[in-house]
Amino acid sequence: MVILIANIGTSDLAIEVVVDGTKYYLPIDPLPEINQDKEGLIPQEQDMWTHPRKYFRESGLYTSLGFSENVEPTSIKLTERLLEQYKNNFEYWHSRIHAPRIWGVVEKAVRMGINQGYIFVTNQQSEKFPEGHEKDTRFLYEILELWFKDKYPNFVFIPEVIPQNVRVYIPDDLFQYYYDFFNRISLGDTRLKQQKKEEELMLISVKGGTPQMKTALQLQGISVSTVKRLLFVNPQLSIRDVFTGLPSSCDLEAYWRYMRTQKYQTIKLLLERWDFDGAIQILQNWLEYLDYLIYQGILGKDKVEKSRNVSKLVLTVLDFSRSCFNLDFQTAKRLAQIGISQITTYSELSYDIFYNLNEIAEKYEIYQYRLLSLYTQNRIYWRLEQIASFLSHLSSFCEEVLHGLILKWESEAGYWIVKSDGEIKDEFNIDVKKLQNSKGTVWENFTKLQGDFAPKSNKGSYRLTNRYSKRSFVEALVQFRNNKDEIAAWNRLCDGLKQLDFWIDQRNKLIHTATGFSKELMQDLYIGYTPEPNKSAPCAPNAILMVMAAIAKNELVDLKTVDFVGEEADFYIYTFVTDWMVSTLLTDGLQ
DSSP, X not given: XXXXXXXXXXXXXXXXXXXTTEEEEEESSOOOOSSOXXXXXXXXXXXXXXXXXXXXXXXXXXXXXXXXTTOOOOHHHHHHHHHHHHHHSHHHHHTXXXXXXXXXXXXXXXXXXXXXXXXXXXXXXXXXXXXXXXXXXXXXXXXXHHHHHHHOTTOEEEEEEEOTTSOTTOHHHHHHHHHHHHHHHHHOOTXXXXXXXXXXXXXEEOOSSOHHHHXXXXXXXXXXXXXXXXXXXXXEOBHHHHHHTOOOEEEEXXXXXXXHHHHHHHHHHHHHTTOHHHHHHHHHHHHHHHHHHHHTTSSOHHHHHHHHHHHHHHHHHXXXXXXXXXXXXXXXXXXXXXXXXXXXXXXXXXXXXXXXXXXXXXXXTSHHHHHHHHHHHHHHHHHHTOHHHHHHHHHHHHHHHHHXXXXXXXXXXXXXXXXXXXXXXXXXXXXXXXXXXXXXXXXXXXXXXXXXXXXXXXXXXEEOOSXXXXXXXXXXXXXXHTOHHHHHHHHHHHXXXXXXXXXXXXXXXHHHHOOOOOHHHHHHHHHTOOOOTTOOOOOOGGGHHHHHHHHHXXXXXXXXXXXXXXXXXXXXXXXXXXXXXXHHHHHHHTO
């Protein structure tokens, strides 16, 4: 959507009076703005600006609207009578009305291709003010809408009447109101003409209404910039232009540094929860917004180019992090290598980062690092209470332990039936005859350990299809190797794996029945567990990570570093990348 959103106040309406033979347009209330341009005003004109009602009275405006001679009406009474007279005698009053500030805002919007806008209207009727507050704009809005129909007949005004229970001098009320408003129009307001997504823009004018309305609209508008293109239109007050009936000139402001700080803080919060997808969406939106500002000429390229390059750099690292979290280290490595090729484009902050990321991605080919990555992700999922993902990765962790041991000892064995690419891990398909000929006792011990699930024939091939068959095969290898230290280490490792079996089975139930899990439900299952013959009892839910840590530290696994194992340890790759990204963004935000 491409829309204007604007506050209005009683100072948005001016009426013509004649003073000493000269026509002037005077706002019905003085404009309480700082930095007013009073250049060239004579003392009487300065007095007219400060005390317009005096000149309205002396010119006979009040009596022409039907007020008694000595009555000075409030703004709401004045606009109520003026609206009535305007409708009855359009030609007479139309030329005597002027909308100095909001005219400039609407004119700027129209030039930017905007043809619709929300206008906030106050109607604060209450027991204290049964007819409304003296500066309510409900009648003033109707006057402006009627006046603008002549100038911009294709511009659609949408009145947004602030509910009476929203106190327009209470910031908390207004923050909630504007928050609800932006949520509503983001979801889609049927009063709005539909626009293509790439054309979306919110142009906001905060001037008008109470000071609290201005602040609340400005801050809530900036908060919307997370997902919308946003510009603020700032009317420049020239008293001489108001007097002569000209629209206010308007500047466009982006508050881009303020928005940048807000977005970087949001990204920091997302990264603290390892939400790389959410951070990517926000940063992509921010880069599109910066490009838009440069394209429109609102910001010079030199002002934002460095910040934009930093954001692009962080976005690449975010993509890398997301790939790692998806265990897609092939893509992660490609992203790191692209970053290396583009180092000269980025700031000095990027010099070492991509070399480090490339090294991380390459290490994933080593099974100990794959195991460490799975273990780390389980720590993250447990902390985030994403139990379905936790159980799924738990299963992968246990399988990877067994894969690693098989490949560590037997990757060069001649009994594997390999695929055309030479990989055995995908299948672990055994040529039974060759195994019997080379290491017959391994096959014999394996079939004994399999028990009821032993192969029905010794001919042909046999594929290790699940963690039970792989575990039996590893144990058969340990028995065959007959190393005292290995046997002791394997017994400890195997005990840990068996303690995790129950929880992996729950993961299988989740897949087949779409039944969810939580930490509380896991505890209930643990308490209600009934021992089963020939099966090890499960560990407690809150001990799963400790069992995984013990497995990772087992001598047979031969983990290359144990610095990332344990409850207080850093989160391997993810601590490194998130710390770097947060530091880089915060440094840029201080520029």
